[in-house]
Amino acid sequence: xxxxxxxxxxxxxxxxxxxxxxxxxxxxxxxxxxxxxxxxxxxxxxxxxxxxxxxxxxxxxxxxxxxxxxxxxxxxxxxxxxxxxxxxxxxxxxxxxxxxxxxxxxxxxxxxxxxxxxxxxxxxxxxxxxxxxxxxxxxxxxxxxxxxxxxxxxxxxxxxxxxxxxxxxxxxxxxxxxxxxxxxxxxxxxxxxxxxxxxxxxxxxxxxxxxxxxxxxxxxxxxxxxxxxxxxxxxxxxxxxxxxxxxxxxxxxxxxxxxxxxxxxxxxxxxxxxxxxxxxxxxxxxxxxxxxxxxxxxxxxxxxxxxxxxxxxxxxxxxxxxxxxxxxxxxxxxxxxxxxxxxxxxxxxxxxxxxxxxxxxxxxxxxxxxxxx
Amino acid sequence: xxxxxxxxxxxxxxxxxxxxxxxxxxxxxxxxxxxxxxxxxxxxxxxxxxxxxxxxxxxxxxxxxxxxxxxxxxxxxxxxxxxxxxxxxxxxxxxxxxxxxxxxxxxxxxxxxxxxxxxxxxxxxxxxxxxxxxxxxxxxxxxxxxxxxxxxxxxxxxxxxxxxxxxxxxxxxxxxxxxxxxxxxxxxxxxxxxxxxxxxxxxxxxxxxxxxxxxxxxxxxxxxxxxxxxxxxxxxxxxxxxxxxxxxxxxxxxxxxxxxxxxxxxxxxxxxxxxxxxxxxxxxxxxxxxxxxxxxxxxxxxxxxxxxxxxxxxxxxxxxxxxxxxxxxxxxxxxxxxxxxxxxxxxxxxxxxxxxxxxxxxxxxxxxxxxxxxxxxxxxxxxxxxxxxxxxxxxxxxxxxxxxxxxxxxxxxxxxxxxxxxxxxxxxxxxxxxxxxxxxxxxxxxxxxxxxxxxxxxxxxxxxxxxxxxxxxxxxxxxxxxxxxxxxxxxxxxxxxxxxxx
Numbered sequence: 001x002x003x004x005x006x007x008x009x010x011x012x013x014x015x016x017x018x019x020x021x022x023x024x025x026x027x028x029x030x031x032x033x034x035x036x037x038x039x040x041x042x043x044x045x046x047x048x049x050x051x052x053x054x055x056x057x058x059x060x061x062x063x064x065x066x067x068x069x070x071x072x073x074x075x076x077x078x079x080x081x082x083x084x085x086x087x088x089x090x091x092x093x094x095x096x097x098x099x100x101x102x103x104x105x106x107x108x109x110x111x112x113x114x115x116x117x118x119x120x121x122x123x124x125x126x127x128x129x130x131x132x133x134x135x136x137x138x139x140x141x142x143x144x145x146x147x148x149x150x151x152x153x154x155x156x157x158x159x160x161x162x163x164x165x166x167x168x169x170x171x172x173x174x175x176x177x178x179x180x181x182x183x184x185x186x187x188x189x190x191x192x193x194x195x196x197x198x199x200x201x202x203x204x205x206x207x208x209x210x211x212x213x214x215x216x217x218x219x220x221x222x223x224x225x226x227x228x229x230x231x232x233x234x235x236x237x238x239x240x241x242x243x244x245x246x247x248x249x250x251x252x253x254x255x256x257x258x259x260x261x262x263x264x265x266x267x268x269x270x271x272x273x274x275x276x277x278x279x280x281x282x283x284x285x286x287x288x289x290x291x292x293x294x295x296x297x298x299x300x301x302x303x304x305x306x307x308x309x310x311x312x313x314x315x316x317x318x319x320x321x322x323x324x325x326x327x328x329x330x331x332x333x334x335x336x337x338x339x340x341x342x343x344x345x346x347x348x349x350x351x352x353x354x355x356x357x358x359x360x361x362x363x364x365x366x367x368x369x370x371x372x373x
Numbered sequence: 374x375x376x377x378x379x380x381x382x383x384x385x386x387x388x389x390x391x392x393x394x395x396x397x398x399x400x401x402x403x404x405x406x407x408x409x410x411x412x413x414x415x416x417x418x419x420x421x422x423x424x425x426x427x428x429x430x431x432x433x434x435x436x437x438x439x440x441x442x443x444x445x446x447x448x449x450x451x452x453x454x455x456x457x458x459x460x461x462x463x464x465x466x467x468x469x470x471x472x473x474x475x476x477x478x479x480x481x482x483x484x485x486x487x488x489x490x491x492x493x494x495x496x497x498x499x500x501x502x503x504x505x506x507x508x509x510x511x512x513x514x515x516x517x518x519x520x521x522x523x524x525x526x527x528x529x530x531x532x533x534x535x536x537x538x539x540x541x542x543x544x545x546x547x548x549x550x551x552x553x554x555x556x557x558x559x560x561x562x563x564x565x566x567x568x569x570x571x572x573x574x575x576x577x578x579x580x581x582x583x584x585x586x587x588x589x590x591x592x593x594x595x596x597x598x599x600x601x602x603x604x605x606x607x608x609x610x611x612x613x614x615x616x617x618x619x620x621x622x623x624x625x626x627x628x629x630x631x632x633x634x635x636x637x638x639x640x641x642x643x644x645x646x647x648x649x650x651x652x653x654x655x656x657x658x659x660x661x662x663x664x665x666x667x668x669x670x671x672x673x674x675x676x677x678x679x680x681x682x683x684x685x686x687x688x689x690x691x692x693x694x695x696x697x698x699x700x701x702x703x704x705x706x707x708x709x710x711x712x713x714x715x716x717x718x719x720x721x722x723x724x725x726x727x728x729x730x731x732x733x734x735x736x737x738x739x740x741x742x743x744x745x746x747x748x749x750x751x752x753x754x755x756x757x758x759x760x761x762x763x764x765x766x767x768x769x770x771x772x773x774x775x776x777x778x779x780x781x782x783x784x785x786x787x788x789x790x791x792x793x794x795x796x797x798x799x800x801x802x803x804x805x806x807x808x809x810x811x812x813x814x815x816x817x818x819x820x821x822x823x824x825x826x827x828x829x830x831x832x833x834x835x836x837x838x839x840x841x842x843x844x845x846x847x848x849x850x851x852x853x854x855x856x857x858x859x860x861x862x863x864x865x866x867x868x869x870x871x872x873x874x875x
Contacts, residue, residue: 255413256628258413258414259627259630261473372473
C-alpha cells in the first residue's frame with residue numbers, strides 16, 4: 001500500500017496525469033507544425049491532433065483543399081473541402097450536422113463535424129475539422145483551443161522562415177557589398193597604369209573582372225576554399241596595386257586543404273577587415289597574413305593583421321549581430337559558419353587595442369549536406 | 374654482421390622523421406609569386422604520397438620473405454596489392470572524391486543518412502587500423518633484432534615512441550611532399566641493393582638453386598589441390614577489394630581537386646606500385662640461391678635485411694644493410710603515422726572527443742586518440758606470436774574487403790542500399806572476417822578445409838556481406854533515403870558538366 005501511495009504521489013493524481021498526457025501529445029504534434037502547414041507536415045501532425053481531441057476522424061485543410069485526413073470513415077473526406085471554404089468565408093467556428101454530412105452508410109461513426117478556422121497573423125490559413133458522432137459544447141471548446149495552440153505553432157514556423165529569409169537577404173547584401181569606393185579606387189589605380197605599364201593594367205583589369213564575377217555569383221551557398229582564396233588573392237592584388245609597399249601580404253596555404261568546402265564569401269570579409277585595420281596603423285605599413293593548415297579531420301584558417309586592434313567588447317557585439325559596428329561582415333560570417341558546421345565552428349577573434357587582430361576559423365573537411373557546386 | 378650500420382640507419386631515419394615533423398615544411402611566400410591554383414596537389418605528387426604511405430613493412434620485408442619460403446603462389450600478394458588500385462580506379466576513385474567525403478565513415482553517413490552506420494564504420498576503421506598497425510610494429514621488432522641483435526620488443530617500442538611524439542605534436546599531418554619523398558626513399562633503398570646484388574650474382578657465374586627444389590618452388594598452386602586453388606582465389610578477392618577500404622589510403626583522395634584528378638592519381642599509383650613490386654621477387658629468387666637456411670627455418674621476414682650480408686662482406690655489406698634497414702624503418706614510420714592519424718581522427722571524433730571539452734579540446738582529444746591508436750597495437754605486437762608480416766596485413770585486407778568494399782561498391786553503384794542493409798552487411802562481413810582473424814592469430818593450425826576457410830576468409834565473407842546487404846536492403850526498401858537519386862547523380866557526373874548539385 002505504501003508503495004502504491006508513494007508511486008501515486010510521485011506521478012500525481014489522475015487529473016495530473018491527464019494533463020501530462022495532453023501536453024505530451026501536443027508536444028508530439030509540435031515539430032511537424034513548426035515546419036508550416038503543408039501536406040507532409042499536416043499528415044504527420046494529424047495523428048497526434050486526433051489523439052488530443054479523442055475523435056474518430058480529423059481533417060486538416062488549407063483555405064480551400066484538404067491537406068490530411070486521419071481516422072476512420074474516409075468517405076467524409078469529400079465534404080472537408082466544402083466545409084473549409086464555408087468556415088474561411090464566415091471566419092467563425094461552425095458545427096455541421098447530419099444534414100450537411102450526407103451519409104447513409106451503416107456503422108459510420110460520424111454524424112457531426114466541428115470546423116474551426118486557424119488564424120495566423122489575422123489571416124485564416126486553414127481549418128481544423130473534428131468529426132464525431134455527436135457534438136458537445138466541450139468538444140467545440142476543445143477544438144477551438146487546439147486550433148488556437150496550432151496557430152501559435154504556425155506563427156513560430158513563420159518566424160523561423162523569416163529568420164532564414166533574413167540570413168539569405170544578408171548574404172545577398174554581402175554579395176552586393178563590394179564597396180563603391182573599392183570599385184572606384186580599383187578603376188582609378190588601373191587607369192594610372194594604362195600608359196606606364198599597359199600589361200599590368202590589363203592583368204589588373206582581368207583580376208577585377210574575375211573578382212566581380214565571383215562576388216556577384218548567384219547560385220550556391222558553398223564553395224571550395226580554393227575558389228574563395230582565388231577571389232581573395234585577386235582582391236589583394238588590386239589593393240596592393242593601389243597601396244604599393246604600404247600593404248604587405250603573406251599567404252601560407254597547405255595545398256591539402258584547398259578542396260575543403262566552406263560557405264561562400266566567408267573569408268573575403270575577414271580579409272577586407274584585416275586590410276582596413278592594417279592600413280589604419282600610424283606608421284602606415286599594414287602586414288597581413290593568411291594561413292590555412294591541415295589539422296586532420298579539419299582545416300584551420302587564420303587571418304591576421306598588425307593593425308590598431310580593437311576593443312574586445314566591440315568585437316563581441318559585432319559577433320552578436322549588432323549591425324551598428326563598422327565590421328558588418330564579421331557577425332554574418334560567424335552566423336553562417338555556425339549554422340553550417342555547428343556552434344563549435346564559429347569565429348575566434350583575438351584582439352586588443354594596439355595589438356593587432358587575429359581571426360581563426362576551424363572548418364571540418366566534411367559535414368553532411370554541405371557540398372560545393 | 375656489423376650492428377653499427379643498422380643502429381646508425383635507424384637513428385638517422387628516426388631523427389630525420391622527427392625533425393621534419395617538428396619544424397615542418399614552412400613555405401612562406403608573398404602574393405607576388407603566389408597563385409592558389411598553381412598549388413593544388415598534382416596527381417603525380419599525390420600518387421607518390423599514396424605510395425609512400427601504402428608501402429608498408431609487408432611490402433618491404435614481407436613479400437620477399439613469403440615468396441622465399443612458400444614459393445611463387447605468394448606473388449599474388451604484390452599482384453593483388455597493386456591490382457586493388459585498378460578496382461579503385463575503375464569503380465570507386467572518382468565517385469568517392471565527388472561525394473566530398475574525407476573518411477570512410479563520412480561517406481557512409483553521406484550515402485545512408487544514418488549516424489548508426491557512421492558509428493559502425495568508425496568501429497571498422499579502428500579495427501582495420503589496429504590490425505594493420507600490428508604487423509608494422511612486429512616488422513620493426515624483427516628488423517631491429519636482425520640488424521642490431523636487440524630484443525624483439527625494442528622495435529615496437531622505438532617505432533611507437535617516434536610515431537607518438539611526432540603525430541601527437543602535430544607533425545606528420547598529411548604533408549604531401551614528405552610522404553611523396555618516403556616513396557622514393559623506399560624505392561631507392563630496395564632498388565640500389567638489388568642492383569648491386571644482381572651484379573654480384575652475375576659475377577658468381579649466375580648460380581641457381583638445385584633444379585628439383587626449384588620446380589616445386591616456382592610453380593604456383595603446386596600440389597595443394599582444391600585447397601590451394603581456394604586459398605589463391607580468396608587471396609585475390611581480399612587484396613583486389615581490400616585496398617578501397619584502407620582508412621589511410623582513402624583520406625589521401627580528398628586532396629585531389631576533382632574526380633578526374635582522383636582517377637589520374639590512381640593511374641600513377643598503379644605505375645609506381647608496379648615498379649616497386651618488381652623488386653621483392655628479385656630478393657626472393659636470390660635468397661633461394663644464397664639464403665637457403667632462412668627458407669628452411671620458415672622465418673623469411675628478415676631476408677631483405679640479411680641478404681646483403683650473406684652475399685657481400687666488409688664495408689659494402691654494411692652500407693647496403695644500412696640502406697635497406699633505413700628503407701624498412703621509413704616504411705614502418707610512414708605507414709604507422711598515416712594509420713595512426715586515420716585511427717586517431719576517428720577516435721577523437723567519436724570517442725575521446727566526448728570526454729574532453731572546453732577550449733583546446735580538439736587538440737587534447739586528438740592526442741588521446743593518437744595514444745590509443747598507437748599503444749594498443751604496440752602492446753599487442755610485443756605479446757603476440759610471430760606470424761609472417763604479410764599474412765597479418767593480408768588479414769587486414771580481408772576485413773576491409775568484407776566490410777567497406779561492399780558498402781562502397783553498393784553505395785556508389787546501387788540506388789537501393791538502405792541504412793539497415795548497410796548495418797547488416799557490415800556486421801556480418803565484419804564478424805566473419807574478425808573470427809577468422811582471431812583464429813589465425815591464435816595459431817591453431819589444423820590442416821584441411823577449416824583452416825583454409827578461416828585463414829583466407831575473403832572468398833566467402835565478401836559475397837556473404839554483399840548478399841546480406843542486398844537482401845536486407847530489399848526487405849527494407851521503404852527506407853531508401855530520399856536524397857539518394859540526387860546523391861548518385863552528383864557522384865557520377867563529371868564536375869565540368871553544368872548541373873544543379875545542391
